[in-house]
Amino acid sequence: MTAVLPVLILATSLVPALLIFWLPERAWRARAWLNLGGAAVKILLVVFLMVEVANGVTHEARLDLAPGLYLLLRVDALTLLFVSLSAFLWLMTTIYAIAYLGDGPNLSRFFGFFSLCVAATTGLALAGTLITFFIFFELLTLTTWPLVVHKEDAKSVKAGRLYLAYSLPGSAALLVAIIWLESATGPVIFAEPGDLRVLSDASLMAIFALFALGVGVKAALFPLHGWLPEAMAAPAPVSALLHAVAVVKAGAFGIVRLIYDVFGIALTAELGVGLPLALLAAFTILWGSLRALQQTEVKKRLAFSTVSQVSYIILGAALAGPYAVIGGLVHLVHQGLMKITLFFCAGLYDERAGITRIDQLDGIGRRMPMTSICFTIGAMGMIGIPPVAGFVSKFYLGLGGLQAGEPWVVGVLAASALLNAGYFLPMLYRIWFGVAPADAPQADERSLGMLVPAVATAAASLAAGLFAGAAISPLAWASLIAAGYLP
């Protein structure tokens, strides 16, 4: 057992963050090196960690704060799934952000908080106890706020206010739930579930509800999703971070932890709290898609699409059957890859062609072909068209629904796929078959720093679907995790 590795992985984002804050604005080279260096080291460490975990070595670091209150970083299979995803996407997003922001103002602050935000996400993934999870969950809220308000205009500040107005009460609910639970059972360690039965059914149900409320805000579960579309006011890399790397994912990850590691599948089923959550997730899937359909701005449409897509993960987790679990977990990765591709492309359209509205997309495919191909791959994945990754998730989720004796799930998935097609296909049609108006502004994709990450993530989404059967695919990993949780 060793404590070094988890701390090191955390430090790869934390240390650059603390250094970057003190860099003068003009030191863009040092900033870039610190960021990219940290991200690269992190990926190496994560790979090393995977090997270690495969060899059965436990990694654990602990810091005592007070009796009963300690930070525990611990690596398990679920941790790795999330950490590897966020490490890869962080690297991509950093490359993209450096190119996107160029020499704008307040970059030391931006990249400092950016790295802090990733550090918080890493900590959250590594958290071995409920309270550690909470601490990093809160840190994530706090470190994303300066990113959301980065532009310092009225819209961003309003978005920031809304974000906190949703997040802080949510985490207050989460804290109450945690302390209510722990005051009866003692500290909850994820790998070693305690006996929750000391509490009455009613208390447990209330705690579950408070939990769901707390993490549901981040996961943009209906009706707690209002902040997410507004947060589009932030720069594109921040959207990528919110929607794919960190925030929304942290919420979904929290729900998975809640069901599998805090309550356990058996107790969740016994209390009958899984089904209401699944129903809420299903409703969110449809609601998000319907709202996306009504949007006229590219980024707003993508935002509502996230609301819908993240609930697939929650749906899978809540159904708790073998296939459903796999479907939910693998969608955690797949959705991240596909959605970040879409946001990278949206940012490219905005920066390189000045396109923000859907009706401006006409004919952009010919002027920005690489970007548009990547966008198309992402969109097809979202609809669930094979062989892109999204298909695999939906397939497993559908099977899981049938397996769990909830055939309505298939209906929801089908309806959602139709809606997804309904809002993505017109975009694709405009991109490829629309005719650009004569007065369309200049468009090019001469920004390698922005294009390469988009291509990389698009390729990854495609690969994750094509090679889903391979031994090291996200699907294989998710199946491994699921096997650990199922009775």
Added chain:
Amino acid sequence: MIGTALDLVVVALLVAAALAAVGARGLFAGVVFFVGYGVFVAIAWLRLDAIDVALAEAAIGAGLTGVLLLGAVGHLTRAGAGAPPRRPAIPLALACAGISVMLGWAVLSLPDAPGLQAPVAAALPGSGSTNPVTSVLLNFRAFDTLLESIVLLAVLVGVWALAPDAAWGGRPGLVQRVRPDGVLAGFGRLLPPLGLLVGVYLVWAGTKQPGGAFQGGTVLAAVWLLASMAGVARAPRVTSLILRAALVAGPVLFLAVGMAGALGGSFLGLRPDWAAALVLTIEVGLTLSIASALALLVLGPPERPA
């Protein structure tokens, strides 16, 4: 029997004066009643065999506080500052009466407990004074006294801080104009030597009999005030080094002795064989500082540009 009758008379006067002071219609009348009240309090202390306290109450409680209040009445009148009249508050009056009754009951029913007479008596030899009150003040509970003498200084700094910025460096208080042949001037020349004598005596006697730095210092302060009112002595500038030195001399001396004790193992400890000399030294230093601080408190902040 006669004693009780006398006590009853004093108590009656005390309560009546207090009521008059608190309830007087005019501000000036209230202060006058208050000074009278202070005198009765001092008499009460005499009746309780607490001569040190009686002296302190007469000099500080009645005398100096009275002067301060009278001065304030003058300032307020000149500034034309008023306030709405008292709101007769029957429930409040009843509540306060209730509190008095409860406290009175507490006085009557407190269990008998021996005081600290015995330990004080046992420790008195070698404490540097034969007056137990002085021993308590300057030796057994020297820390209280040290802090207390510094509280006066803190307040003086606070009062000075209220001066107009432009007046900094000037002389405290408003300049008095006195006719050189007037009654006040006469008193001002006549009384100071006498007061000086009384003040020094009080300090000197304090180590054996009732008296001490606070009582003596107050008398000396009064002397200085009188002299300055009569125009005999002018208050020095607030920036005067000599004045500053006089203000801090006592506490610094006290603290130095205390620190020397700390090096010897007990903070504020006095070696029994040196205690008498040390107590007297501290008393003299404190008297100087207390007298200056009290006098300057009455004079108030400097108000005219230097």
Added chain:
Amino acid sequence: MTTLLLSLPVALPLLAALLAVAASRQAAGLAMATGFLVLGLSVWLAFEVAAAGPITIALGGWEAPLGIVLRADGLGAGFLVVSAMVMAVVLVAAQPSFEDQGQESRAGFAFWPLALLLFAGLNTAFLSRDLFNLFVALELLTLSAIALVAIEGKAGSVTAALRYMVFALLGSVLFLLGAALAYAAHATLDIGLLAQVELGWPMAAALALMTMGLAIKTALFPFHAWLPPAHAGAPAPASAMLSALVPKASFVILLRLWFDLAPELASPLLLAVLGGLGAVAVIHGSLLAIGQDRLKLIIAYSTVAQLGYLFLVFPLAGGAGGAQPWSAGAWTAASFHAFAHMLAKAAMFLAAGLFLRAVGHDRLEGLRGLARAMPIACFAFGLSAISLMGLPLSGGFTAKYLLLTSAFASGQWGWGLVLVAGGLLAAIYLFRPLNLMFSKEGAAASLTPVPRWEQVLPLLLALAAVLLGLFSAGPFAFLQIGRPGAAAEGLLP
């Protein structure tokens, strides 16, 4: 050595104050040196206490009941260290505003002795075991504080100082009456000796009076009206001392009264009343803070709310509950909360002072765009806000966690809800200024520049508040040293 270690934290500020009066040209340097010297000594003392347990000295060699005893236990030494940290930084921060160049000025003369005397009074209050000596120490502290409130000499601050004075006089006379009653009944004023004797109704009455007096001085609801205008009206370094430090002295004495002197007299009703007033203070103070449109008033009203939290310790750890396993957590949480508040609130007032200097006024609107112009000070403000809201990782969070846990573990979840609500309300009133700092539109075009080193000072304090949350195991154990009736470790049954 122990004699020096215990007496110097009191004696040095006293001496420095006296010298500052005599030689005011050197006052600033003297004060700053004293701040760091006392900080060093306090840390040393804390290490001694950690190694050897509580240290007691009898002043003048006279043991109680005749003499006055000073005692450094975990609680006292802990408060000593944290307040010295705050004081050292605040005194440095005050130098640009109050050091006289050339000719002596009024404020330049008065500030340093008053600050040092406040320091001495504070340290005495943390160490002394004698009720009357505590009274004198509180007077030194309060009168210096009042003088500092009025130091700007404006009508508003003089009014605030007078209001403070009215409350303070009442508070001190109540405390004195209580101490007199205690002496009358038991012929001693020493807390340790009083804790050993059987106490009857006279002591209960004495405690009631002293508690009321101390509650007034701690600005517990409904005696809080004096605090916000007084703290907001003083110059920033003075505000930092007033808000961060001064109310803690009376609170520590309250802790000593009810946990050390007479835990057996703490009836459930009394504990509930104290806790209830604290809870009302949390909500009421926060709501008032939300309604303010001046930064310093927001910070000052926040102090009313934050002091309210401290009183939740009474129902959670007081009386018969003192033997329960969760009481260690609650009792320690109160100190943690006080520490975190001391550091964060001082940082916030210092930052507010810099904003005020840069903008020229402290209306909230002036904060627009400051995140760009004064990033370090804004960062310090943000970090302190995190601690005040009780968000992780910070000293405020550890305190809130411990209090919440003992509230739930003891089944008194109502107090827990107050904590949560208070945190959310704090978020509302603290994010208003933060939001403005991040608003570019309408930002003032010209600002008075503030040197970087001055902005670093509040950051140091804010970082300390945050680090208290990260390294809280050591302080937690330290606070248990000499804790009266320390029963079980841990938080849970």
Added chain:
Amino acid sequence: MIPSATLFGLAGAALVGIGLYGFLAHAHLLRRLLSFNVLGSGVFLMFGAAAWRSPWIGADAVPHALIITGIVVKLAGSALAIALLVQLARATRRAALPEDEGRPP
């Protein structure tokens, strides 16, 4: 025969009530201050009476010393309060806190 101490202790209790009433009922700050001094000396008298109450073996010097300290501290407080009040009176021509006159504070 009633002991002097008891009588003056009772007088002290009465003075506390009188002083407290004046302190709370008046709006005029000088009157409040004057009442506070009455209240204070009432407390001292009660304290002194308690020192005397025990079986007669000589007056207890400790309370006497404490009372002297108390008197000085009380004077210090009064002096600062008066200076502040004079300042207030000059600046605003009022001698009461705004809220006691029905003005917003």
